[in-house]
Amino acid sequence: MKIITFVKRVPSTTTRVLIKDGNALDPTGVEFILNPYDEFAIEEAIQQKDKSGDGHILVMSFGSADSQKELRTALAMGADEALLLQNPDAPNADGATTARTLTAAVKAREFDLLLFGKQSVDKEQHGVGPAVATALGIPCITEVTKLDITDGTVRAEREVEGGREIIEAPLPCAITCQKGLNQPRFASLKGIMAAKRKTLDIVDTDMGTPLVEVLKMEMPPERPAGRILGEGVAAVPALITALREEAKVL
Amino acid sequence: MAYQELDYFRFSELLNEEELMVRDQVRAFVDEKMMPGIAEHWEKGTFPTEIIPQMGKLGLLGVTIPEECGGAGMSSTIYGLVCQEIERCDSGIRSFVSVQTSLVMYPIFSYGSEEQKKYWLPKLSSGEAIGCFGLTEPDFGSNPGGMRTKCHQEGDEWVISGQKMWITNGTVADVSLVWARDNEGKIQGFLVEKGCEGFTAPEQMHKWSLRCSVTSELVLENVRVPEANRLPKVRGLKSALGCLTQARYGIAWGAVGAAQACFDEVLHYVKEREIFDKPLAAFQMTQDKLAWMATEITKAQLLAWRLGRMKDEGTMHSHQVSMAKRNNVKVALDIARECRTILGANGITLEYQTGRHVCNLETVLTYEGTHEIHALVIGEAVTGIPAYRS
Numbered sequence: 001m002k003i004i005t006f007v008k009r010v011p012s013t014t015t016r017v018l019i020k021d022g023n024a025l026d027p028t029g030v031e032f033i034l035n036p037y038d039e040f041a042i043e044e045a046i047q048q049k050d051k052s053g054d055g056h057i058l059v060m061s062f063g064s065a066d067s068q069k070e071l072r073t074a075l076a077m078g079a080d081e082a083l084l085l086q087n088p089d090a091p092n093a094d095g096a097t098t099a100r101t102l103t104a105a106v107k108a109r110e111f112d113l114l115l116f117g118k119q120s121v122d123k124e125q126h127g128v129g130p131a132v133a134t135a136l137g138i139p140c141i142t143e144v145t146k147l148d149i150t151d152g153t154v155r156a157e158r159e160v161e162g163g164r165e166i167i168e169a170p171l172p173c174a175i176t177c178q179k180g181l182n183q184p185r186f187a188s189l190k191g192i193m194a195a196k197r198k199t200l201d202i203v204d205t206d207m208g209t210p211l212v213e214v215l216k217m218e219m220p221p222e223r224p225a226g227r228i229l230g231e232g233v234a235a236v237p238a239l240i241t242a243l244r245e246e247a248k249v250l
Numbered sequence: 251m252a253y254q255e256l257d258y259f260r261f262s263e264l265l266n267e268e269e270l271m272v273r274d275q276v277r278a279f280v281d282e283k284m285m286p287g288i289a290e291h292w293e294k295g296t297f298p299t300e301i302i303p304q305m306g307k308l309g310l311l312g313v314t315i316p317e318e319c320g321g322a323g324m325s326s327t328i329y330g331l332v333c334q335e336i337e338r339c340d341s342g343i344r345s346f347v348s349v350q351t352s353l354v355m356y357p358i359f360s361y362g363s364e365e366q367k368k369y370w371l372p373k374l375s376s377g378e379a380i381g382c383f384g385l386t387e388p389d390f391g392s393n394p395g396g397m398r399t400k401c402h403q404e405g406d407e408w409v410i411s412g413q414k415m416w417i418t419n420g421t422v423a424d425v426s427l428v429w430a431r432d433n434e435g436k437i438q439g440f441l442v443e444k445g446c447e448g449f450t451a452p453e454q455m456h457k458w459s460l461r462c463s464v465t466s467e468l469v470l471e472n473v474r475v476p477e478a479n480r481l482p483k484v485r486g487l488k489s490a491l492g493c494l495t496q497a498r499y500g501i502a503w504g505a506v507g508a509a510q511a512c513f514d515e516v517l518h519y520v521k522e523r524e525i526f527d528k529p530l531a532a533f534q535m536t537q538d539k540l541a542w543m544a545t546e547i548t549k550a551q552l553l554a555w556r557l558g559r560m561k562d563e564g565t566m567h568s569h570q571v572s573m574a575k576r577n578n579v580k581v582a583l584d585i586a587r588e589c590r591t592i593l594g595a596n597g598i599t600l601e602y603q604t605g606r607h608v609c610n611l612e613t614v615l616t617y618e619g620t621h622e623i624h625a626l627v628i629g630e631a632v633t634g635i636p637a638y639r640s
Contacts (some may be wrong), residue, residue: 014252029260033274069267076271187275189309189322192268 001055001149004106005045005115006129007038007074009067009091010122023214024092025122034070037117039077039184040177045115046078047182048149056080058109062101062207063090068200075195076187082198085205094212095123099131101207106132113154114174118143126176133174141167143178251518253281253338255510258548264555265331272328276335279308284339289600292340292461297422301343306377310336310347312355319359320372327558330503334554337504338511341610342463344504349418350374352496354381354427360492361439361483370425370441382423382451384414384442384468385490391416392623393638394429395487399470401430401438408480410440410473416617420451420466427481428468429490437490439481448473459613495568498618499561502574503554505582508611509547512582512589512604516540519593519602530592539588546581553577569631576624583611 011017012031020026042059049055059074061067062085071082085105087093093101106114116129126142133140139154146157154169158178187195229238244250262270283304291298305311313329315321322328329351337344355374358366373379390396399412410430420426426442426449442449448471453464481489517540520531530536557574560566586608590597597605615621623638630636 014254029257031255031257031262069270072267073271073274076275186279186308187271188307189272189313189324189328190317191309192271192275193317193323196268 001049001052001113002109002111003045003049003055003057003113003115004109004111005038005041005057005059005074005079006102006117007042007059007061007067007070008035008117008120008122009033009061009063009070010035010120013121017219019217019219023217025217027091032066032069034073035117035120035122037119037121037177037179038070038074039117040179040181041115041117041175042074042077042079043182043184044147044175044177045113046185048113048147052149058083058111060102060105061085062087062093062098062205064088065202068202071200072192072195073187075198075200076191077185078191080198082200084200084202086202087205087207089207090205092214093207094210094214095125095127096131096211097207099128099135100211101205102128103132103135105203105205106136112171112173113149114138114172116174116176118176118178129174129176136174138172138174139169140174140176141169142176144175145178145180147175147181253277253511253514256513256517256544256547258544259552261548261551261555265327268324269328269331272324273331273335275308276310276332277338279304280335280339284336284343288340288343288462289603289606292342292606293600295455295457295461297342297346297462297464299422302346302377302380304377305347306375309375311350311377312371312375313351315351315355315359315371315375319367320375321355321359322375325558326499326561327555329500330554330558333500333504334507334510336507338507340462340606341504341508341614342460344500344507345418345460345463348497348500348504349383350381352500353383353493354425356496357383357427357439357481357484357489357493358441361481361489362441363478363482365478366441366481373424379424380419380422382417382419382426382466382468383493384417384420384426384428385494386416387413388415392620394490395437397429397431397437399428399430400432401440402433403477404474406477407474408438408440408477410442410470410475412470414468414470416454417451417466417468419464420468421453422464423451426451426468428470429487430470437484437487439484439489440475441479441481442470442473442475443479446473446475459609461609491568494618495571498571498575499557499566501614501618502557502571502578505575505578505611505614506547506550506554508607508614509543509550509578509582509585512586512607513540513543513547515602515604516543516589516592519596536592539592543585543588546585550578550581567631569627572619572624572627572631575619576621576628579611579614580621583608583615586611 012033018026045057057079059079060083119126130140141156144156148155152171154173229235309322312321317323401410428442450469451466523530553574589604
């Protein structure tokens, strides 16, 4: 089974974010990590490869030169080969531009299965996986929590409002991975050493004209200070009024 | 609350890709697998044995030992980062890793025979076997050269008698590296296996520090081991002290982790905790404490980093390790104590990790060379005059 999995370098979720030039993230002093949902995709790729008994995992990223660290982490977990579509402006690219760039690279390769994280935790657009699948004309199942592949048929489970949905599709197929699909492994120190000996190709990549422009980015407004309406039972009517009329949550 | 390292001087930019990858993986492993149960283990006085095979699988035992011998074959800087992340959880767990790696695997690798390496190193790196290092005696801590444990040869065997004390992992060890003086006065190292006749390792109980770590006495009454269990390349006490340099190196890094853990906990706390109608963080006295702590952590990080780079280049001297161990452990302890004052009464409970670090670091201050002995090592290095004896 030939699997391509996709990763993105994102700011750590605990990092303190600052804005630069009014429309971009200031990367100075920010810790970057492998997008947590992409870890489910890598883990699933490794498990599916192991189950099929034979296969190859290419891990691909559209990113700046720094993204080599995240690709190496994927190699250390167990991917076979990595490809960085390098562009210094990639971190600011919108989902559609990223999808367009990835699609061109995927088209040039043979594959049975594409595995994406369901979203990146920086821009939260959820769009890259489905957009690549659409451009390639292959089925896409999103936010998958269980995946079985038998005789060229994919059977996937996804959580929907109040229940589960079970979907079948033929290979080749794209999957976006949701938490719960698996338990991503830690990269061992030996795996990290082995990753140094695996191929990581870097290809300078033109991203074309971005389809979306970020006009402005701002920090969330400061939360107003809390207000004490009174104490004990006597305060309840005032609280209900405030919740109903000011907060409009009742 | 997710851990956020203080990185005031953009320390991360001094680390290469491989170093960052290892640090991040170990950091995640520590958060997920070690942190949840650590306070309970500490309270009960038990070692979390379930994490030993997990640490082995990840490659945290024997970081610098070459891959062909079962280690990870990585740099000393990486070993330092591993110690830092593990001690962020608990000094007792880091002590386990230090002993296994620096005091058992390192001497077997450096002074052992091919057979000893082939037999023990893979087992020790996977965590299948646990090791301990028996040098300190009841009356000989800072001056190990005075040791009373004796050995002599009878045919193909060596007979060892004596007593060791304060031995990390002793009771649970499958193999004890025991140091003893032969009839010619030379110090020899032996691999004593668990269950040897005449060998017992009772646990030292009632500790209020390093409660997650097993500390033991080793009692040897005419223990017989074959010549094949003697480390053939040992060259006297110098070889034993060489192991300690390795372990102290890891402690210099580990202490940074303990200090970071306390600082991180307190930084969250002062922003949340309100007193006199404003957060504790808004008081000048609190900020003065935080500023001092942040500065000391930053200095300690840089000291450890430079030490690691020198070690990897092969230019590090043991007196430089003394400075880093001495400074970093002392500031970690002082930071932990200062954090405890900020936490107020909360700081004496195990709900918060700071109190546990305070207690643990009291041990780290005086083991692996006391704070005072390391001052004498530095004193000798700068004056050329050894002041160990009056």
